[in-house]
Amino acid sequence: MAIPALTPDQLDAQASQLYDTQAWQRIVSGWEHTAPEPVASPPDRTEPAHTQPPAEAAGDPSDWRSLLSVPVDRLIADTLRALPAAPPAERPLPGRLGAVLPDRVHAWRRVGQTDLRPSVHLGHARQILAEWGWQNTPYRLRNARGARCVCGALLTAHRLGYGSAATVDRAGAWLITELRSQGWPGLIGPWNRAPGRTAADALALIDAAARRAAAAGH
Numbered sequence: 001m002a003i004p005a006l007t008p009d010q011l012d013a014q015a016s017q018l019y020d021t022q023a024w025q026r027i028v029s030g031w032e033h034t035a036p037e038p039v040a041s042p043p044d045r046t047e048p049a050h051t052q053p054p055a056e057a058a059g060d061p062s063d064w065r066s067l068l069s070v071p072v073d074r075l076i077a078d079t080l081r082a083l084p085a086a087p088p089a090e091r092p093l094p095g096r097l098g099a100v101l102p103d104r105v106h107a108w109r110r111v112g113q114t115d116l117r118p119s120v121h122l123g124h125a126r127q128i129l130a131e132w133g134w135q136n137t138p139y140r141l142r143n144a145r146g147a148r149c150v151c152g153a154l155l156t157a158h159r160l161g162y163g164s165a166a167t168v169d170r171a172g173a174w175l176i177t178e179l180r181s182q183g184w185p186g187l188i189g190p191w192n193r194a195p196g197r198t199a200a201d202a203l204a205l206i207d208a209a210a211r212r213a214a215a216a217g218h
Contacts, residue, residue, distance in 0.1 A: 006165075008151035012187045015172025019180075027216060028177055118171040119214040121163035125153040125171070126206045128160075134199035136192050150175065150192045150202050170218065171209075178209040 006014075018024055116124075133147030148156055151172065158168045175188050184191050192202065 006155060006168075008149055008155065009189055011151045011155055011168065011172055012189045014169050015176055016187055018169050018173040019176045024173055027218075116163040116167055117213070118163075118167055118174055118218045119210045121154070121157055121167050121171045122174065122206050122210040122213065124157040124160070124162040125150075126203060126210070128153040128156050129199065129202055129206070134202045136197055149189070150205065151188050153206075171213070174209045174213040174218065175205065178205060178212055181212075 128148055129150070133145060134153075135145075135147035135149055137149070154168050154171055154175075157163065158165065163171070172188065179186075179188065179191055191197070191205075
């Protein structure tokens with residue numbers, strides 16, 4: 001199976017281009033808006049004073065919905081958005097030797113793998129940074145110890161069998177979406193290489209982007 005030989009900077013550029021599309025902006029803005037809450041109609045003053053409680057009056061099992069001030073669909077949607085991103089399925093990473101080997105050596109791990117949501121792909125990228133390490137050497141996917149930059153972790157996750165090339169682009173676009181919400185105007189690579197940046201910052205960025213993607217159903 002052919003694996004795109006992208007560099008971290010090429011992935012960065014592709015993710016930025018996806019972020020700038022109108023389709024992506026509709027995804028980003030659409031999930032944050034819900035339908036307006038319906039206005040309750042005034043009570044019927046002609047109703048007899050001794051009516052049964054709503055749950056008992058009609059005997060209809062759906063009557064309990066009338067007790068809610070917020071539509072049920074909205075309650076469900078809000079609950080789903082509050083859920084954290086699903087953790088990646090348990091599949092141990094190759095050991096330290098695997099971290100320093102070329103990614104093409106791990107191509108066999110893609111056999112039989114299905115595609116993933118971007119939020120799950122980001123979870124695997126986080127695992128790579130946490131276990132193999134984070135680095136901020138300019139224009140390098142990894143350093144001599146096998147540590148990855150943020151974009152390098154996305155690419156490595158893909159090459160280890162976690163998500164398609166399109167999923168990698170969408171995961172990168174969610175990272176850029178999160179960076180924009182934090183006020184960063186540039187790409188992921190310059191953020192990764194900024195003076196004072198730490199591994200904890202990189203992990204926190206991926207966590208926040210994964211939560212944002214999961215909240216949008218991605």
